[in-house]
Amino acid sequence: MLLIARRNLFSERIRLSIAIGGVALSVFLIMFLLSLYRGWSDKVGAFVEEVDVDIWIAREGTADFLSSASFLPTGGVDENFAVLPSIERWSPLVVRPMSAKKGETEMDVTLVGYDPDLGIGGPLRIEAGDPAPGPGEVIIDKVLTDRYGVQIGDMIRAAGKDWRVVGQASGGDFVAAQIIFVRLEEAQEALSMEGFATYFVLQMVPTADLDEFVTYFEGVQPGITAITREDFAEATRNRILDDVVPVLLAIVVLAFIVGLAVAGLTIYTATVEKLREYGILKAVGFKNTYLYRLVMEQSLVTGLLGFLAGMVLTLALSPVARDLVPQFVVLIRWQDIAVVGASTVLMSVIAGYVPVRRLATIDPTSVFRA
Amino acid sequence: MHGVTKVFGAGEAAVIALDNVDFEARAGEVVVVMGPSGAGKTTFLTIAGALLRPTSGSVEIAGIDVSSLKERDLPPVRREKVGFIFQSFNLLESLSCLENVLIVMTADGATTRGVTNRAKELLDMLGLSHRLKLLPKHLSGGEKQRVAIGRALANNPDLILADEPTANLDSKRGREVMQFLRQIAFEMNKAVVIVSHDQRSREVAHRVQWLEDGVFRADVVTVRDPVCSRIVEVLGAPEATFADRSFHFCSDGCREAFEAGPETYADAVTN
Numbered sequence: 001m002l003l004i005a006r007r008n009l010f011s012e013r014i015r016l017s018i019a020i021g022g023v024a025l026s027v028f029l030i031m032f033l034l035s036l037y038r039g040w041s042d043k044v045g046a047f048v049e050e051v052d053v054d055i056w057i058a059r060e061g062t063a064d065f066l067s068s069a070s071f072l073p074t075g076g077v078d079e080n081f082a083v084l085p086s087i088e089r090w091s092p093l094v095v096r097p098m099s100a101k102k103g104e105t106e107m108d109v110t111l112v113g114y115d116p117d118l119g120i121g122g123p124l125r126i127e128a129g130d131p132a133p134g135p136g137e138v139i140i141d142k143v144l145t146d147r148y149g150v151q152i153g154d155m156i157r158a159a160g161k162d163w164r165v166v167g168q169a170s171g172g173d174f175v176a177a178q179i180i181f182v183r184l185e186e187a188q189e190a191l192s193m194e195g196f197a198t199y200f201v202l203q204m205v206p207t208a209d210l211d212e213f214v215t216y217f218e219g220v221q222p223g224i225t226a227i228t229r230e231d232f233a234e235a236t237r238n239r240i241l242d243d244v245v246p247v248l249l250a251i252v253v254l255a256f257i258v259g260l261a262v263a264g265l266t267i268y269t270a271t272v273e274k275l276r277e278y279g280i281l282k283a284v285g286f287k288n289t290y291l292y293r294l295v296m297e298q299s300l301v302t303g304l305l306g307f308l309a310g311m312v313l314t315l316a317l318s319p320v321a322r323d324l325v326p327q328f329v330v331l332i333r334w335q336d337i338a339v340v341g342a343s344t345v346l347m348s349v350i351a352g353y354v355p356v357r358r359l360a361t362i363d364p365t366s367v368f369r370a
Numbered sequence: 371m372h373g374v375t376k377v378f379g380a381g382e383a384a385v386i387a388l389d390n391v392d393f394e395a396r397a398g399e400v401v402v403v404m405g406p407s408g409a410g411k412t413t414f415l416t417i418a419g420a421l422l423r424p425t426s427g428s429v430e431i432a433g434i435d436v437s438s439l440k441e442r443d444l445p446p447v448r449r450e451k452v453g454f455i456f457q458s459f460n461l462l463e464s465l466s467c468l469e470n471v472l473i474v475m476t477a478d479g480a481t482t483r484g485v486t487n488r489a490k491e492l493l494d495m496l497g498l499s500h501r502l503k504l505l506p507k508h509l510s511g512g513e514k515q516r517v518a519i520g521r522a523l524a525n526n527p528d529l530i531l532a533d534e535p536t537a538n539l540d541s542k543r544g545r546e547v548m549q550f551l552r553q554i555a556f557e558m559n560k561a562v563v564i565v566s567h568d569q570r571s572r573e574v575a576h577r578v579q580w581l582e583d584g585v586f587r588a589d590v591v592t593v594r595d596p597v598c599s600r601i602v603e604v605l606g607a608p609e610a611t612f613a614d615r616s617f618h619f620c621s622d623g624c625r626e627a628f629e630a631g632p633e634t635y636a637d638a639v640t641n
Binding site (some may be wrong): 011276277284290367368 | 412415416419421422442445446447448449450452454456457460462463464465469473474477521533
């Protein structure tokens with residue numbers, strides 16, 4: 001860093017602190033929102049993405065896991081699927097978003113009824129307790145324990161019925177709601193869905209061409225839709241994030257503008273204050289490019305320090321925010337750090353651009369005026 | 371300078387600041403340029419220092435025809451061939467004395483031992499060896515001007531241009547600075563051009579040139595205004611008489627001040 005740039009920057013500690021603080025706040029907001037987006041994105045698609053299901057069969061018009069408006073009769077399905085050689089195993093699945101209660105505490109959950117004997121569509125990972133629910137039993141997502149204090153052995157009420165918690169699983173967190181798993185026939189009974197399922201979930205033979213199967217199946221089964229795991233996971237993720245992303249994006253843009261404004265104004269003020277000194281440098285033989293470098297270095301160093309401070313803030317406050325508000329699911333990726341770093345560089349360059357333009361107009365002969 | 375003319379503005383609003391001026395300063399010589407306010411002294415200095423281009427004519431510094439150089443080629447000439455000394459010192463406030471000198475030697479502040487030693491030698495020669503690390507705000511006016519002289523000499527230029535170098539100094543410090551400038555011309559073989567109103571500058575000058583209305587005049591008789599000490603041309607200046615002596619003034623204001631108490635001022639000058 002050039003000597004004059006360093007001295008100009010660090011001689012005004014308060015102004016530098018304000019500039020760094022402004023950039024840091026901006027970086028923190030951008031980084032935090034990006035991490036929040038990543039965290040949500042990671043959570044809301046995880047179950048569908050990781051569950052051992054290749055194809056989801058649903059009523060036509062069903063777009064994602066959470067809409068769950070699908071209603072499929074289970075009668076005769078075994079015969080229909082048995083003749084399709086690309087299907088290895090299948091199982092009906094009942095899915096219904098609802099409110100559950102532990103005492104007076106209300107919880108948003110998604111009730112999943114699955115066949116524990118087949119295991120398809122069941123809990124992703126058992127963290128504690130029984131691996132599968134028995135009659136009158138439920139396996140909850142551990143986020144319900146973290147968020148509402150539901151423990152193994154507790155009773156919760158859902159779908160008009162009381163269930164005893166026998167296990168904790170992970171991977172069923174949709175941020176706003178969590179999956180609870182019960183036996184298929186009990187879910188059907190509780191929801192008055194005897195003889196019906198929300199989905200049929202299929203495991204395919206390794207050689208099956210999934211896209212080809214989807215096309216074939218939808219051709220022979222009008223009114224029914226088949227969706228690959230990837231498409232279903234993406235649709236599920238988009239259902240939640242599509243509503244949130246524009247809001248996040250607007251705040252990110254605002255944060256960028258705030259950071260830019262604070263950095264720009266402080267750099268501009270610092271430059272204008274030293275205009276005579278820049279004129280002196282010009283008079284004694286320094287080129288414009290040298291002066292531009294002086295200002296740009298100050299702007300970039302301010303941006304860099306603001307970026308570092310913002311990252312420290314993000315890393316320090318994210319766990320605190322997560323503890324205070326469980327919905328703050330933050331996932332920090334190095335790719336996002338790189339993007340925010342690049343944004344900070346852009347912010348610094350723009351912040352330095354206006355003062356640089358001002359320098360170009362300095363008349364070096366002005367320094368002869370007393 | 372050969373046939374240098376500088377016109378500001380155009381048409382009826384055009385002002386001729388310098389009119390076909392010829393000027394030369396040689397190595398080892400101190401030339402003082404005097405003249406009334408608005409005579410074109412600053413324009414002369416900025417053109418001589420390659421900061422301003424003449425409308426016509428040519429300017430040569432240390433054998434380089436700067437009037438034919440492109441704009442982007444002028445800064446290196448200013449840095450290497452010319453040393454500027456300003457009326458208001460114009461030091462960089464965030465840099466120490468030593469750094470103010472070093473900065474013009476190294477541009478990027480990357481100093482070597484040799485460069486630092488030369489800067490220290492210069493400041494030592496100017497009596498500032500005990501002030502190297504101080505910021506300008508901790509220096510007296512005389513010390514600031516000596517740092518500025520050190521900066522002007524940093525790149526060993528051929529030409530030193532000083533604009534009213536004693537204007538912000540008291541009598542003693544002003545005389546000191548003038549002596550330094552004379553020493554620089556003599557001992558370092560530089561051409562020193564001083565634009566000044568200060569009568570003391572005459573004491574160190576090999577030549578004094580009177581600039582008025584954009585031209586150097588040779589037939590000028592000058593005296594010192596007893597009230598403000600400015601050098602004024604006798605012809606056309608406000609005049610007063612006291613004790614059988616004539617006094618000339620830069621303005622009616624000074625004349626009136628003199629007439630209000632001539633005994634206060636009369637002994638201050640010898641006309």
